[in-house]
Amino acid sequence: MDSSKRPAPPANWRARNLVSIDDFSDSEIAYVLALADYYAPFVKNGARPDQRLAGKTQINLFYESSTRTNLSFELAGKKLGADVINVPVAASSVNKGESVLDTAQTLAAMGAAVMILRHNEPRIHEMLAEHIPCPIINAGDGAREHPTQALLDAAAIRSALGKIEGLVIVICGDIRHSRVAGSDARLFRRLGAEVRFVGPKALAPDDAALAGFPHFDSLKEGLSGADIVMALRMQFERMGEAGKAAAQGYFESFGLTHKTLKFAQPNAFVMHPGPMNRGVEIDGALADDPARSLILRQVFYGVPTRMACLDALLTGGK
Ligand code: NCD
Numbered sequence: 001m002d003s004s005k006r007p008a009p010p011a012n013w014r015a016r017n018l019v020s021i022d023d024f025s026d027s028e029i030a031y032v033l034a035l036a037d038y039y040a041p042f043v044k045n046g047a048r049p050d051q052r053l054a055g056k057t058q059i060n061l062f063y064e065s066s067t068r069t070n071l072s073f074e075l076a077g078k079k080l081g082a083d084v085i086n087v088p089v090a091a092s093s094v095n096k097g098e099s100v101l102d103t104a105q106t107l108a109a110m111g112a113a114v115m116i117l118r119h120n121e122p123r124i125h126e127m128l129a130e131h132i133p134c135p136i137i138n139a140g141d142g143a144r145e146h147p148t149q150a151l152l153d154a155a156a157i158r159s160a161l162g163k164i165e166g167l168v169i170v171i172c173g174d175i176r177h178s179r180v181a182g183s184d185a186r187l188f189r190r191l192g193a194e195v196r197f198v199g200p201k202a203l204a205p206d207d208a209a210l211a212g213f214p215h216f217d218s219l220k221e222g223l224s225g226a227d228i229v230m231a232l233r234m235q236f237e238r239m240g241e242a243g244k245a246a247a248q249g250y251f252e253s254f255g256l257t258h259k260t261l262k263f264a265q266p267n268a269f270v271m272h273p274g275p276m277n278r279g280v281e282i283d284g285a286l287a288d289d290p291a292r293s294l295i296l297r298q299v300f301y302g303v304p305t306r307m308a309c310l311d312a313l314l315t316g317g318k
Helices: 026-045 068-079 100-109 124-131 147-161 179-190 219-223 241-247 250-254 295-314
Strands: 057-062 083-086 112-118 136-138 168-172 194-198 228-231 269-271
Touching: 026 068, 026 147, 026 179, 026 295, 057 068, 057 100, 068 083, 068 112, 068 147, 068 295, 100 112, 100 124, 112 124, 112 295, 124 136, 136 147, 136 295, 147 179, 147 228, 147 269, 147 295, 168 179, 168 219, 179 194, 194 219, 269 295
Parallel strands: 057 083, 057 112, 112 136, 168 194, 168 228, 228 269
Antiparallel strands: none
16 A cells, blocks of 8 residues: 555545544545555654644644543644644533533634544433534544544554454453453454453453453463553453452453463564563563564554544544
8 A cells, every 4th residue: 555645535435533443434544544554654753734724723622641642632632733732621610519511612613623532421422423514533442442442553563564454353351341442453353353351350341242252261272373562451440349459469360461462473573552561561671672562652652643543533534
C-alpha cells in the first residue's frame, strides 16, 4: 500500500460517533487505518498536513486519569488545525454537582465540533450521543470499550508485521476489567486474526459479548503459536476482592518475560496499552527490548490514528 497519498474515502461514510468499535463498518475501518498510515510520516517528521479541522473546536472531557489517550488526542487535533480545549474536570463545575449531560450541553453551546469523552459510567456515551449535536468519541468507558486504542493497536501491528489477517493475537491478564481487551479482540477478529485470552479464571471476561473468544488459564498453552502477546495492567480500581486475590502471585504464573515469551512464535512481539506496571504483568527488560516490544510504536500510532478518526468523523469521510 502506498501511504504517501491520501487514501480514497469509502463511497458512503455512515458513522457519526465512535462509541463502540462496531460503530465503524469494515470499509470505514479500512479507510481510518489507511488514513493513519498516511498521517504517520507527518507525526514522525514534525510536518504539518492540510489543516482539515481549522476553525473547529475539539473538546477533551476526561473524567478518569489519562496520559497517552488525552495527550495524543490533543496533539492529533492540533496537527489538523483544530482549536483544542482540555476541560480541567477536577477544577470545573463538575465539583459543584453539574451533571455530565449539562456539562456536555454547555460545551456544545460554545460551538464544540467534536467531544472526546472518558467516563466510567456505562452507556453515558450513548446517552450523550443522543443529546449532543456533535460527534462523540469514546476515549474509554469503564471496563467496556476503548475503540481508538483498538484502531491504534491495529495500526501498530500492521506497521510491524504488514498485516493482521491470519495472525494469532493473545491478550493476557486482567481481561475482565479491561476496555482495551473488549475493543481490541473484536477489531482484531474482524480483521481476520485468531484472538485468545489468557489469565487467571477470576479475571476472565464476564461480558457476554466476549464469550466467543477462547480463554486459557495456562500461559504455556495460550501462547502456543502466538505472533503477538498483549499484556494488560491489573485494573485494581475496578476489581472486587476475588480479582484482587487472583492478582496475588500473578507475575509468577502469567508475567511476560523473555523466558515466558518463548512459549509463543520465535519472533513474537509483546504489546501493552500502558500504563505499565513493571514486574507485575511484564518484565521491564522485555518491555524495553526494541527487538521484541511494540509498546512505544503503539504510543506513536496513537497520534496519527486519532488524527484519522477526527478527520474521518468531522469531514464525513470526504
Ligand atoms: C488503558 C485505559 O485507560 O483503558 N490505557 C490507555 O488508554 N492507553 C489501560 C489501563 O488503564 O490500564
